[in-house]
Structure formats: structure tokens, C-alpha cells
Amino acid sequence: xxxxxxxxxxxxxxxxxxxxxxxxxxxxxxxxxxxxxxxxxxxxxxxxxxxxxxxxxxxxxxxxxxxxxxxxxxxxxxxxxxxxxxxxxxxxxxxxxxxxxxxxxxxxxxxxxxxxxxxxxxxxxxxxxxxxxxxxxxxxxxxxxxxxxxxxxxxxxxxxxxxxxxxxxxxxxxxxxxxxxxxxxxxxxxxxxxxxxxxxxxxxxxxxxxxxxxxxxxxxxxxxxxxxxxxxxxxxxxxxxxxxxxxxxxxxxxxxxxxxxxxxxxxxxxxxxxxxxxxxxxxxxxxxxxxxxxxxxxxxxxxxxxxxxxxxxxxxxxxxxxxxxxxxxxxxxxxxxxxxxxxxxxxxxxxxxxxxxxxxxxxxxxxxxxxxxxxxxxxxxxxxxxxxxxxxxxxxxxxxxxxxxxxxxxxxxxxxxxxxxxxxxxxxxxxxxxxxxxxxxxxxxxxxxxxxxxxxxxxxxxxxxxxxxxxxxxxxxxxxxxxxxxxxxxxxxxxxxxxxxxxxxx
Numbered sequence: 001x002x003x004x005x006x007x008x009x010x011x012x013x014x015x016x017x018x019x020x021x022x023x024x025x026x027x028x029x030x031x032x033x034x035x036x037x038x039x040x041x042x043x044x045x046x047x048x049x050x051x052x053x054x055x056x057x058x059x060x061x062x063x064x065x066x067x068x069x070x071x072x073x074x075x076x077x078x079x080x081x082x083x084x085x086x087x088x089x090x091x092x093x094x095x096x097x098x099x100x101x102x103x104x105x106x107x108x109x110x111x112x113x114x115x116x117x118x119x120x121x122x123x124x125x126x127x128x129x130x131x132x133x134x135x136x137x138x139x140x141x142x143x144x145x146x147x148x149x150x151x152x153x154x155x156x157x158x159x160x161x162x163x164x165x166x167x168x169x170x171x172x173x174x175x176x177x178x179x180x181x182x183x184x185x186x187x188x189x190x191x192x193x194x195x196x197x198x199x200x201x202x203x204x205x206x207x208x209x210x211x212x213x214x215x216x217x218x219x220x221x222x223x224x225x226x227x228x229x230x231x232x233x234x235x236x237x238x239x240x241x242x243x244x245x246x247x248x249x250x251x252x253x254x255x256x257x258x259x260x261x262x263x264x265x266x267x268x269x270x271x272x273x274x275x276x277x278x279x280x281x282x283x284x285x286x287x288x289x290x291x292x293x294x295x296x297x298x299x300x301x302x303x304x305x306x307x308x309x310x311x312x313x314x315x316x317x318x319x320x321x322x323x324x325x326x327x328x329x330x331x332x333x334x335x336x337x338x339x340x341x342x343x344x345x346x347x348x349x350x351x352x353x354x355x356x357x358x359x360x361x362x363x364x365x366x367x368x369x370x371x372x373x374x375x376x377x378x379x380x381x382x383x384x385x386x387x388x389x390x391x392x393x394x395x396x397x398x399x400x401x402x403x404x405x406x407x408x409x410x411x412x413x414x415x416x417x418x419x420x421x422x423x424x425x426x427x428x429x430x431x432x433x434x435x436x437x438x439x440x441x442x443x444x445x446x447x448x449x450x451x452x453x454x455x456x457x458x459x460x461x462x463x464x465x466x467x468x469x470x471x472x473x474x475x476x477x478x479x480x481x482x483x484x485x486x487x488x489x490x491x492x493x494x495x496x497x498x499x500x501x502x503x504x505x506x
Contacts, residue, residue, distance in 0.1 A: 002134050003050040003067040006042060008035040009074050009081035010056040013378035014487045016348040018057070019166065019479070021486035026441035031057045033217050034162060036169040037073040037100055039155030044126035046134075053159045056081070063088060069133055072114075073100035076355065077377045079109070086113045095138075104188050106356045111141075120144030121174070121189075123151045146189075149174065149196045154204050157211055167215040167252070168208045172196050172233060176221040178256065179359075180280075181292045182321075185221045187357040193222075195229055198236035205240060209249060215472075218253035224265060225256065231268065238272035248427070250472055252276035252317075258296045260305035266312040270424070275472055277309060280319040284338040285331060288324035292360075303342050310343045313424035315473045318344045322402070323352035323395055325388040332398040332504050336405050343419035345477045349406060351383045351399055360385075380491060394506070400493055401504035407484050408499035409452035413459045416477065426469045434464040439475055442482045449485075450496075456481075 014020040022028040035055055042051040054061055070089045074082045079102055086096045099118030103110050107119050118129070121144040132138040149171075162168060175193040176185050208216060224230045241248050251274045259265060259277075269277075281302060282294055289297050306316050320339065322331050339347060353376050354361040364370045369386040376382045381399040386392065405411060435443050435457075447454040460478050464471060488494040498504075 001048055001050055002069075003052075004045065004069040004071055004133070005052050005054065005062070005065045005067040006038040006071045006073070007054045007061060007085060008038050008056060009061075009072065009078045009085055011077050012080045013077075014483070014490055015077060016480065016484060016487070018483060020057075021442065021479075021483045022438055024486055024490075025445040025482065026438060028438045028441065029058055030164045030166065030438065031055065032166050034157075034160060034165040034168045035073075036155065036171060036219055038071075039157055039160050040152070041071060041073070041099075041122060041126075042156035042159055043153040044122060044130065046130055048134075049130065051156065051159060053156075055161060058161050058164050061085060063092065068095060069097060070094045071097040071099065073098075074102055075100065076102050076106070078102070079377070082110070083113050090115070101188055105184055107141075109356075116140060116142065118142045118144070121147055123147035123149075146175075146192075146194065149194050150200065152196065152200075154200075154207060157207060162208075162211050162213055167217050168211075168213045169217050169219045170201060170204050170208070171219045172201050172223065173220045173229075177225055178222070178296060179293050181360045181363070182352060182354065182358060184355040184358050189221065193226055193229075195226075198233050201233065202236060202240045205249065209247075213249070214247075215250045215252075218251060220253055222256055223253040224259045224262075224269075227262065227265065230265060234265070234268040234272050238268065241273045249273055250275045252278070254278045254280075256296045257281065257300070257302060257305050260308040263308075263312070266309060266314070270313040270426070274314055275426070276315045276317055276476065278317045278319065279306070279309075281306070281344075282319060282321045283324065283327070283331070284334055285324065285326055287326035291324055291326055303338075306342045306344060307422055310419060310422045311424050313426050315346070315419065315423070315477070316342075316344055317346040318342070318348070320347050320349040321352050322349070322399060323383055323385065323387060327387075328389045329394050329398060329504075329506070332402045333502075335402060339406060340411060340414060343415065343422045345412060345415045345419050346480055347406060349380070349399070349403060351381060351395065352385060353377075353383050354385050380487065380493060398504040400495065401498050401501065403488060403493060404495055404498040405501075407481070407488065408496065409450075409456040411499070412481060413456050416459060416463065419477075420463045420467050420470065420474075423467065423470060423473075432468070432471045434460060434471055434474055434478075439479055442479060446482055446485070 019030050019032045022030050038053045045051045072082050089096050096114045097116040098110050098114040104119045124147045125142050125144045173193050173195045174189040177191050255277050257279050309316050354364045371384050376384050381396045387395050443457050
């Protein structure tokens with residue numbers, strides 16, 4: 001019997017999609033979205049292998065684990081912890097493998113920190129890798145290709161602590177046909193989308209439902225980009241969910257804003273169970289969108305597009321970026337006005353960063369505008385780019401002002417109320433309560449922070465009283481608002497007085 005210990009490390013710092021706030025404010029140990037990498041790798045292990053999974057956001061790493069092999073995965077936001085864990089296990093005589101998106105995109109950064117570097121997707125190389133590990137005759141580097149996803153097995157969710165996650169993950173496709181300058185997805189997964197068959201997907205959902213899961217995030221870079229395939233999948237999901245009308249599963253995923261033009265797709269998404277769509281809205285500055293190659297956002301009224309999605313009964317979670325070359329110091333006020341005009345309570349404002357391997361990184365390198373040495377993934381106001389149209393201090397101070405304005409309770413409440421007033425109806429769930437369990441504990445902590453926070457909690461109460469069918473989204477919005485506040489507080493960026501200023505200080 002061979003043995004491997006698979007670890008998904010903690011993040012370098014709290015992120016918008018984490019639930020670190022639960023531990024910090026209430027002591028509850030939970031995570032927002034289950035890791036997909038470790039259960040997927042575990043599914044490739046032969047029967048004569050024992051696999052243990054550690055989700056470090058939930059459980060401490062067991063440095064005394066008896067496995068000979070330790071596998072570490074992670075994104076750029078986990079880089080520091082990946083390296084730290086690898087060093088400690090190697091010091092203890094373990095053979096360390098590192099793989100995942102960061103290893104694939106920045107292999108030179110991690111090569112010296114592990115015994116085996118796994119680059120790319122694992123489907124085509126898993127058999128050889130596990131055979132080599134079993135014999136002890138392994139290579140220092142394994143390179144995967146772009147496999148057909150029909151070869152991807154059902155993840156080993158039986159090894160993962162799903163009972164402490166708010167949402168599981170299913171991946172139905174890999175790759176994205178768009179060519180945004182700042183995005184590293186196509187460098188990792190390619191521009192040609194590859195898909196799982198609908199029956200593969202519902203087989204995964206069956207297993208998750210049997211494990212008690214009632215919320216799933218489809219970890220696709222763009223679920224709806226190929227419309228014919230999208231319709232076939234949605235029709236299958238609709239049938240799957242309607243077989244148990246009193247025990248439906250809620251879905252979330254990522255799409256591009258152009259989906260707002262296909263009302264039939266939006267209706268299918270809502271009816272099949274989708275409640276939340278993450279959309280890269282980015283900026284109201286069309287010059288910046290053109291510069292970044294974000295063509296799908298150009299020449300359309302993005303405010304109206306977001307409203308259309310919301311009116312179809314789904315919540316939009318908006319990605320927001322500042323710091324493009326075409327962004328002057330006025331971008332912060334423009335972004336605030338733009339965001340406040342939309343039914344968009346949940347947002348992820350961030351400064352433009354150039355990830356390695358992206359066209360943006362190559363351009364910044366050529367122009368001599370890259371900085372070195374700082375961990376930009378751990379700060380909401382930091383970047384590895386020297387700005388073109390403002391100073392670095394202006395970028396930092398403007399972003400700090402914008403964050404405080406957007407997450408000020410009163411301004412957040414305005415977006416919440418607009419979302420509730422425009423949202424299309426959903427199938428109501430009977431007997432649900434808004435502030436219960438961990439959400440109730442968070443509410444008690446939030447109101448301690450002041451009268452404005454108390455007013456925001458009461459606004460959620462009113463929203464639920466008027467729209468009980470939105471209980472799932474209201475809970476998500478509330479918890480992730482608390483997470484955003486926790487992020488700002490941890491990073492020393494929460495300065496409520498800034499929220500009263502009409503514009504950032506120059």
C-alpha cells in the first residue's frame with residue numbers, strides 16, 4: 001500500500017470569496033467553496049494507494065503524517081504558504097510534489113522548492129505519475145497537455161470535509177475563447193473550450209447531493225460562451241433539479257456580460273437553479289476596456305445589462321478593476337458612481353495586476369514598468385505595475401477611498417435595496433430564516449461596529465420580509481459583506497471617515 005498526503009494550503013491573506021470572517025468573528029470553522037483540485041487528484045490514485053486530503057482552511061496541516069509523498073496545490077494567492085509547507089516537509093524527509101495553476105503558470109518560481117513539479121492538467125499524465133511514484137523512479141518534472149474532459153473522473157468527495165463548506169464545486173468545461181490582456185486563464189487552459197458530457201455532470205451532482213450538498217459553484221471560466229452546448233447542459237440541469245422539486249440545488253458560475261442579450265438562456269439558467277453569476281464588469285472606461293481586449297463589454301449599456309440579468313431572477317457578483325493605463329485619478333469617482341447605479345451589492349474591487357505569462361506582463365516587462373519583491377496577492381491596494389496615468393501613491397489612496405465608499409453601510413444598503421426591488425421572482429423555499437446559524441452570529445458582531453451597521457442589518461431584515469424567495473441570495477450577500485469588511489480591517493484599510501468624502505484626497 002502506497003500513501004500520499006494532498007494539501008490545499010491556506011491563502012496568503014483573506015479574499016473576497018473566503019469565509020475567514022467566520023473564524024475571526026465567531027469561531028466557526030468553515031470555508032465558502034470546497035477545493036476541487038485535491039479531490040480530483042485523489043480520484044486518479046490507483047486502488048493500492050491511500051490518500052488523505054488536508055484543507056488547511058479547515059484543519060491544521062499534519063506534519064507528522066506517515067505518507068512518503070506530499071502533494072501541494074494552489075493559486076498565486078497561496079504561493080507563500082505553498083513554499084513554506086514544501087520546505088518543512090522536505091526538511092522532514094518527505095518527497096514533495098507541487099502542482100496546480102500557480103505551478104503551471106510560474107514553474108520557475110516553484111521548481112527549487114519541490115522534488116517533483118507537475119505542470120498543466122493531470123488527466124493524461126496521472127497514470128504514469130502514480131506508477132513512477134510507486135516504483136520510486138520519478139522524474140523532476142511532469143508536463144500535462146489539454147485532455148478531453150470525458151477522461152476526468154468524479155472527484156473523491158468522500159475524502160473531503162464537505163460538511164464544513166458552504167458550496168461544493170463541479171467543473172463542466174476548461175478554457176475561454178476571449179483574449180483579455182490581464183487574464184492568465186488561456187495561458188493555462190487554452191482558448192478552445194473542452195467540455196464534460198451532461199451525464200458526467202449530473203453524476204457528480206448526484207454524489208454531492210447524497211453528501212448533503214445543496215449549493216454548487218460551476219468552476220468554469222465562462223459557462224455560457226458556447227450557446228448550443230450551454231442550452232443542452234441547462235436543459236439537463238433543469239430536468240435533474242425538477243426531479244426533486246422540494247430539495248433543489250442552488251447553482252452559481254462565471255459568465256461574460258453578453259449573456260444578457262440571450263433571454264432564453266437567462267430563463268433556463270434561473271429555472272434550472274442558478275442564483276448567482278460572477279461577471280467581469282471591470283470598468284466604465286471604454287478606453288480601458290479596449291486596451292485590455294475586453295471586447296465583450298464594449299459598445300453596450302452595462303448598467304442595463306446587469307439589470308436584465310437581475311430581472312431574470314439571478315444575482316450578479318461584479319468584478320471591478322482600476323489601474324488601467326487609460327485610468328486617470330478621476331477613475332475612482334467614476335467607478336463609484338458607476339457601481340452605485342447598478343443593482344450590484346456584491347463586488348470585488350481590485351487594482352490591475354499583471355500575472356506572469358499574460359500579454360499584460362509581457363508588455364509591462366518590455367516597457368520597464370514591473371515592480372519586484374512584494375506579494376501583491378495579499379493586498380487590495382497593491383500591484384506589480386507602475387501606473388501610467390497617476391502616481392503609485394494616488395493609486396493606493398484612491399483605491400482606499402473607493403473601498404471605504406463602496407462598503408460603507410449606507411452605500412452598500414442602497415445597492416442592496418436596488419437589487420431587491422429589481423430582482424425577478426424565484427421559487428420560494430418554505431420555512432427558511434435569514435439570520436440563523438453562522439449568519440446570526442455574524443449579525444451580532446456586525447451591529448457592535450456602530451449604528452450604521454445596525455441599520456444595514458435591519459435593511460436585510462426588511463428585504464427578507466418583502467422578498468422571502470431571495471433568502472439564499474440575501475444570506476450570501478450578508479456573509480460576503482462581512483467578509484469584505486474583515487478583509488479591509490485585517491489589511492488596515494478600513495477608514496470610515498473616508499466614506500464621507502465626495503472624492504479621494506489628491
